Amino acid sequence: MKDNRIQDERIIAERRKIQSRGYAWIVTILLVSIVVQQFFIKAPFAQYAVEFFILIGCGIYNTIANYKKGIDIWNPKNDGKKKILYNALISGIASVVLFAFLSGNYKTNNLVTYFVSFVACFYLFRFIMIGMTDKKQRAIDKELNDDNSIE
């Protein structure tokens, strides 16, 4: 049966905006919920595991969805290697300070290990994703430039 409902582009766009805002709110609330349970209530992991995996799932979904469309969310401003390393260091410092403040763990060894692992993972993962996105964009460009693709 044919769907005769009006497909008003403005309404579709507005609904998408509303849903997108709702999604952002849910992700933020999940993050706050995990932080509160982990650091303030000192709850066992099993208690907030569902929220944790939903949050990780949201991140993976966003990464894959953007990658498939060739959208560069990892280096949209085309920063150089130095700028990316600088960003990783700043993020690492901010993350360590936040972690130390929330957990009350001020042991230097732990914080240094956390910082080094964070910066290494952040830097490497970002580089891998930039490389993969670049490859995907080239594949999409090639497809679009192929005269045979437009009949």
Add this chain to the structure above:
Amino acid sequence: MKNKKMKIARIEQDMNQEDLAKAVGVTRQTIGLIEAGNYNPTLNLCVAICRALGKTLNDLFWEEI
């Protein structure tokens, strides 16, 4: 910026916003917002409006500077 050309073309065709909305498959509010200059329609919708009003894109959507 208000789209007076579209409003005039619609009135010339003896159509109200509801008629035009039905003809192009959108809601009346969307037509109202386009005429009031508060919504930028996609090219597809612009073409559909032009066809419904018997005008060209230049007639309705091109602003001379």
